[in-house]
Amino acid sequence: MAKKKKTTLRIIPQNWLDPYNFKADFPHPEYPLEVDIGSGKGRFLAARSAKFPEINFLGIERQLIRINSSGRRCERAGRENVRLFRMEGFYAISRMMPSDYVSNYYFFFPDPWPKARHENNRLFNPAFMDALHRTLIDGGGLHIATDHLPYFEEIHALLKSDDARFEEIEAFQPDDEERTDFELIFSHKEIGRCSFRKI
Numbered sequence: 557m558a559k560k561k562k563t564t565l566r567i568i569p570q571n572w573l574d575p576y577n578f579k580a581d582f583p584h585p586e587y588p589l590e591v592d593i594g595s596g597k598g599r600f601l602a603a604r605s606a607k608f609p610e611i612n613f614l615g616i617e618r619q620l621i622r623i624n625s626s627g628r629r630c631e632r633a634g635r636e637n638v639r640l641f642r643m644e645g646f647y648a649i650s651r652m653m654p655s656d657y658v659s660n661y662y663f664f665f666p667d668p669w670p671k672a673r674h675e676n677n678r679l680f681n682p683a684f685m686d687a688l689h690r691t692l693i694d695g696g697g698l699h700i701a702t703d704h705l706p707y708f709e710e711i712h713a714l715l716k717s718d719d720a721r722f723e724e725i726e727a728f729q730p731d732d733e734e735r736t737d738f739e740l741i742f743s744h745k746e747i748g749r750c751s752f753r754k755i
């Protein structure tokens with residue numbers, strides 16, 4: 557069987573311990589940066605980057621197979637404003653993302669870790685909120701969608717209680733092309749959505 561091609565859109569830093577200038581890997585580093593965490597197969601990245609060619613989009617995803625498939629999808633579509641970073645999301649944001657840097661973060665269907673003994677694996681916790689706040693520009697946004705309503709309530713409550721740093725705004729609604737693979741899978745279910753901005 558022919559081996560599938562690796563993506564050329566993947567960012568591989570030389571140094572994994574310090575903040576990394578992700579913008580420098582795009583043809584237009586001066587454009588704002590938006591980040592999709594757990595970007596999966598890249599349906600949102602491919603659609604959104606076509607709609608906003610003057611925004612740079614970074615997908616952060618820990619599964620290599622998904623990095624490669626979203627990369628091939630964006631390459632085929634000729635996107636210059638998409639790059640992909642294979643890394644665990646908490647580490648990527650807390651250790652490697654520069655401060656005052658990101659205009660919008662998107663979290664679509666983050667893994668809910670439904671078993672009680674696994675809840676500590678969830679991405680959203682107070683330390684992650686600190687990292688998001690540090691790396692967002694003033695007025696920058698956080699956009700969350702999930703079919704797992706208990707996890708949605710937990711994230712929403714965490715953000716709502718952090719009202720000195722974040723304020724709730726109208727929830728982001730994707731258009732049809734921007735709906736992610738998991739959103740299409742769960743289209744029969746109620747989806748929790750919320751958006752906040754850094755004050």
Ligand SMILES: C[S@@+](CC[C@H](N)C(=O)[O-])C[C@H]1O[C@@H](n2cnc3c(N)ncnc32)[C@H](O)[C@@H]1O
Binds near residue numbers: 597622667679
């Ligand atoms: C349920 S899927 C959703 C994928 C995509 N956002 C969608 O809506 O179709 C969750 C994705 O997040 C990735 N993921 C989960 N936890 C992660 C983490 N801590 N850091 C980076 N990626 C993560 C998984 O590998 C998977 O691709």
